[in-house]
Amino acid sequence: MAAQAEVLDELHRLLARLPQLTGALAASVDGLVLAQETRGVEPEGLAALTAAAQGIALRFADVTGQGDFRELLVRSAHGYVATYRAGPSAVLTLLAEGRVNVGRLHLEGRRSGQRISELLGSAVHQPAPAPQQAPATTTGGALPVRTPSARADRAPRSANGEAPNQ
Template sequence: MIRVLRQRSERKQRPAAEAEVRAELRRLRSRLPRLTGALATCADGTVLADDAPGVATEEAAALTSAVLAAVLRLADGTGRGTPCELVVRGESGYLATYAAGRSTVLTLLAEDGVNLGRLHLEGRRCAARIGELVDRQAPVPPAPGPAPHSPAPATAAATVPGAAGAPATTAPAPTRAHPSRTAGTAAPTTHS
């Protein structure tokens, strides 16, 4: 129940970042030749912002969410950790998807002759900026832990999702930024 309320709260705050994200997508398309579309979606498959003329963005967002769920299971099952990006090469071009912050995904559509190295460089940079924009608007969920002034039971570790012996839950989208985007930056701290 708390998770559902948190998701609703995040959805209400997303429109504030929508205009900034859309502007970022337009700047990306102007910098990168042969990029035919850009789409920022939420982990649940809803469109946050897009600059993808001629693309059914709602359908693309839903399919991206479904593919990412499968990729997360594959990466987890093979011990590869949380996926940061996914690239698909088709007969007429590329589809590249990048983690953008805690709950957003950037999807890029490009023609076959695109400079793939530059696509990755610009895509990763754009995803980092979009992640910052969206995450700045969304509240950070509190860390799980015992209630204040109550001693933690000896079996608390077994009840935390993902802890040893407890069933791990699969997130619907990547939750970590790409390691190269976070190198050299310290995590923000909060004071109570």
Template sequence: MGRLTKVAVVSDPDPNAVVLAELKALRDRVPQMTGALVASSDGLLIAHDLPAHIEPNGMAALSASQLSLSYRLATTAHGGGFHEVVVRGTEGHVVVYAAGWTSLTVLAGPEANVGRLHLESRPVARTIAEHLSAVADGKDQISDTDG
């Protein structure tokens, strides 16, 4: 019987760079969008394109908390999963999208077209989830070698 050996798979480009490129492209497509970030479900920052006055690690932790609370609320109320939550504040919108084991948080001004924001952000959340899942799966590959 062969032994199991972990094989490191080098991802090119860096997964954070790919995610950051998605965030910047999203910001370019959506008028009134002021920033975005991707965080793991436990609040670790993966990538961000935020204004300078917002602390990215704190925002990542808040996004993870909102994701957890929203998931719990949806599960309790309807027995189903969670897709997104919109927080409409006096100075703008914060939208948190479930993206696999991560969340995509998008910030937009008060005059933003939320329908357009959803139209552009939902596919980006799916793309980011698929990309990070593939990277995570690739880094955890195990090969069976004889020796």
């Protein structure tokens, strides 16, 4: 497929622009590899994890009313895993060293996600902000909200846990 070769070319250009990247993968939202340049990481497993992470990120965004998923960043002891939306049908995942400039990582990741979306024929558009709506709920209902209970029978405590002198 010509689009996959073009996506792979985009990944190669991205790796050249940001030398601290150790891998790049474009996957379908279903977890199938579209194109990849990952050394030392199984691409099929990474694509499956990318799809799962996007699913969780979508749920977080939905439950909190924060809008559509755009990106996800995981910081680990030795580097970063960054996932970017690449249209409605694809996701871009980047692996980076710990010394990467995170702002540059986001800049390049967002640009490449947009380019991959265009290559796949599903351009990501940035719609005007929608009016604020209540978060959607699933059949399980809304998540419970924890609120502290005020207890009149309890004396106020200081920061160290002791009751103040009266």
